Amino acid sequence: EIVMTQSPATLSVSPGERATLSCRASQSVSSNLAWYQQKPGQAPRLLIYGASTRATGIPARFSGSGSGTEFTLTISSLQSEDFAVYYCQQYNNWPPLLTFGGGTKVEIK
Amino acid sequence: QVQLQESGPGLVKPSQTLSLTCTVSGGSISSGSYYWSWIRQPAGKGLEWIGRIYTSGSTNYNPSLKSRVTISVDTSKNQFSLKLSSVTAADTAVYYCARGNYGTDYWGQGTLVTVSS
Numbered sequence: 001e002i003v004m005t006q007s008p009a010t011l012s013v014s015p016g017e018r019a020t021l022s023c024r025a026s027q028s029v030s031s032n033l034a035w036y037q038q039k040p041g042q043a044p045r046l047l048i049y050g051a052s053t054r055a056t057g058i059p060a061r062f063s064g065s066g067s068g069t070e071f072t073l074t075i076s077s078l079q080s081e082d083f084a085v086y087y088c089q090q091y092n093n094w095p096p097l098l099t100f101g102g103g104t105k106v107e108i109k
Numbered sequence: 110q111v112q113l114q115e116s117g118p119g120l121v122k123p124s125q126t127l128s129l130t131c132t133v134s135g136g137s138i139s140s141g142s143y144y145w146s147w148i149r150q151p152a153g154k155g156l157e158w159i160g161r162i163y164t165s166g167s168t169n170y171n172p173s174l175k176s177r178v179t180i181s182v183d184t185s186k187n188q189f190s191l192k193l194s195s196v197t198a199a200d201t202a203v204y205y206c207a208r209g210n211y212g213t214d215y216w217g218q219g220t221l222v223t224v225s226s
Contacts, residue, residue: 001172032211034211034213036156036213038156043205043207043216043218043219044156044213045216046212046213046214048212049212049214050211050212055212055214087155087156089156089158089212089213091209091211091212096169097169098146098158098161098209098213099158100156100157100158101155
């Protein structure tokens with residue numbers, strides 16, 4: 001099973017600042033990596049797939065990078081609606097299992 | 110616009126079987142190269158992938174739950190289902206159904222299932 005580790009667990013950022021979130025895989029997942037945003041009481045929303053491709057309707061301030069075992073989600077200028085929990089997920093073909101990271105909470109500084 | 114809706118009992122007794130159904134609307138469950146997943150989230154905790162099914166019937170399950178999980182699909186009803194046997198309090202969570210391909214792009218709103226006597 002591929003283990004996904006996110007850091008930090010909590011990130012305190014002021015509105016307008018840049019946020020950088022990390023996700024590490026225990027073995028290579030190539031670019032089979034997605035990022036999600038979840039707000040309280042809501043289902044997760046797909047932000048990024050293929051490690052760097054924005055999903056439909058996602059603002060350009062969200063960007064993803066990385067491949068293999070190291071991945072980054074960057075929010076270039078935090079808006080009030082961006083304060084939420086972010087999860088990474090690998091969907092590599094082998095083993096045929098999907099696993100989520102533990103999440104990073106982005107909170108207002 | 111694809112929509113997913115979970116349905117099923119909100120309360121299940123310990124040792125019994127949890128059964129949920131996901132109804133897909135706005136598109137055929139058989140169209141495209143998608144898989145259909147179940148994911149759960151205990152209160153205040155992270156997301157746990159339970160398993161998935163392709164409309165061919167092929168399934169993959171989380172190894173930690175594999176002995177207790179069955180996911181099935183009914184293409185005639187545009188639905189897929191989850192059965193989780195021998196539940197305990199640790200299975201109390203919000204359960205989501207979702208569509209996946211490259212990432213998981215459509216999610217149901219989630220349904221809370223509580224395991225309690």
